[in-house]
Amino acid sequence: MDEHLYIVTYDIADEKRWRAVFKIMKGYGEWLQLSVFQCRLSPRRHAELIELLTGAINHRQDHVLLMNLGPADKVDPRVVSLGKNFQAIDKVPLII
Template identity: 40%
Template structure:
């Protein structure tokens, strides 16, 4: 199943729920800013992540946003991301050992 880059950003109004969302997100992608993760997800993985988050967030007060960047392929991600301030330095996710 092909994977795509998905930028996940969240605005959680309660610290306890924020920590739960953060811990959930750590299993799915690279933490790149305070409440932002960059993920490589298949459709099934995205559905599982959304289901896990459904049980955590308060639907009236919180928001988790998924932004599809494009397919995971040979085009380097750092060519797709531009910054103002510090440079974005991607992790080599293929060589991480958990």
Template identity: 45%
Template sequence: MNTRYLVCYDIADPARWGRVYRLLRGRGEHLQYSVFVCSLSWAELQELKADLVRLISQHEDDVRLYPLPSGATLEALGGSSLTPEGVTVMIDGRVFTESRENDTT
């Protein structure tokens, strides 16, 4: 069974950033500049983490993998609605659902 992960990264070196971007582009859906959502099995998660450890600087870079709850959706405020279907964001126990009800444009 796969779990969805929100993968966010802050990479200090542009060359390393590009390598991390290319790695994640092959394994997930690009949401924003340094944010992906990846649907991974436990084995795929372990492989991704090992690949990331090889690519990043442990002292200069920061990569975070947040497991996402199933069955929830994302609320988008501003910008475009490019959130892939099935993406969920949960912050402090609150689920954000994609909605354009208050869009004034």
């Protein structure tokens, strides 16, 4: 599968919208810090996430950044992590 590794960060002005965005993100990635997620996304999941976030935010007050780090199986993120250990998200089997 053609998955890419993304870092998603957001600044949401309203607490209710912030909670909605947080709930969306929990379904798409791993929570790293307040308002920061690491996601491993196929093109389809990426498009779904964009659509959901577009509908959840106020485009004049809020800001969401999706940073594409490259192909998930080939990228080796170079991260300086102080405090908690940073681990790049691995591909895991999805059981339906």
